[in-house]
Amino acid sequence: MPLPQPDHLLLRRAQKGDEDAFRTILEMYEVPVYNYVLRMVGDRALAEDLTQEIFIRIYQGLAGFSLRCRFTTWLFQVAKNRVLDELRARERKPQAVVTLDDLPPLEVVDAPPERIEAIDAVWRAVALLNADLKMALLLRDVVGLSYTEIADSLEITLATVKWRIFKAREEVQLALEREGIEVEVGGRATAER
Numbered sequence: 001m002p003l004p005q006p007d008h009l010l011l012r013r014a015q016k017g018d019e020d021a022f023r024t025i026l027e028m029y030e031v032p033v034y035n036y037v038l039r040m041v042g043d044r045a046l047a048e049d050l051t052q053e054i055f056i057r058i059y060q061g062l063a064g065f066s067l068r069c070r071f072t073t074w075l076f077q078v079a080k081n082r083v084l085d086e087l088r089a090r091e092r093k094p095q096a097v098v099t100l101d102d103l104p105p106l107e108v109v110d111a112p113p114e115r116i117e118a119i120d121a122v123w124r125a126v127a128l129l130n131a132d133l134k135m136a137l138l139l140r141d142v143v144g145l146s147y148t149e150i151a152d153s154l155e156i157t158l159a160t161v162k163w164r165i166f167k168a169r170e171e172v173q174l175a176l177e178r179e180g181i182e183v184e185v186g187g188r189a190t191a192e193r
Contacts, residue, residue, distance in 0.1 A: 002144040003032060003072050011071060015062050022062070026055055029072075032143050033079050039138050040083045042127060050086060054079050069152070076139060076153040087131055118181050125175035129168050136164035137172075 006025055013021035033054055038047035057078050065074055126134060135154060139145045145153065151161045176182075 002146060003029070006071050008067060011062075011065070011067060015065065022059060025058075025071075029075060030055070033075065036076070036079060036138050036143055037083055039123070039126060039142065040131070040134060041086060046086070050082055054082050057082065070149055072143075072145060073149045073152040076143065076145065076149075077155070080135060080154055083135075084131070118176075121176055121179050121181045122172060125172040126168075128175060129171060133164050133168035133171065136161055137168035140165050 006028060010021050010024060014025055030051065034047055034051045037050045037054070038044060041047055041050065054075075058075060061078070065071070126137065129137065136150055139150045139153060140147070147158055147161050147165075150165075151158045154161065156164075
């Protein structure tokens with residue numbers, strides 16, 4: 001389900017410094033941005049910090065935001081840039097080794113164990129994708145942006161977006177097959193052990 005765009009009047013009020021209007025925008029988008037950032041960096045505390053930084057940047061840049069483009073496109077462009085800065089900084093400094101088992105699990109309430117196992121396998125496979133593929137896939141399948149919005153957010157061509165999403169889904173599918181998880185066309189996953 002695609003993310004809704006904020007009302008233009010709400011955006012205008014926020015651009016003029018109305019803190020209640022900005023708070024409403026924050027409440028609308030904080031969870032999708034956090035979930036995106038969390039899946040990109042794999043660390044809850046870091047994702048919280050980065051999400052806060054992203055919304056500070058949004059607040060600071062809101063006055064210059066042009067209503068000619070979609071708000072979600074701009075929002076996730078800011079998020080992408082901050083996440084990439086963090087990932088580059090990580091590459092420059094040594095990090096402690098984190099195993100896939102240390103990544104936060106996706107919590108599913110009242111799901112059968114095989115469904116939980118399949119969902120966990122999907123997130124492990126997504127975690128192994130390179131940053132470019134992961135960003136495109138998460139913006140499409142988790143956040144719900146259109147292909148055009150993703151292209152604008154990531155500052156790449158529409159053809160590149162389509163290829164990255166195709167390639168990411170293909171790599172996730174192959175990883176699931178290696179684990180013995182069968183994914184049906186309708187998206188239901190079952191364990192085959």
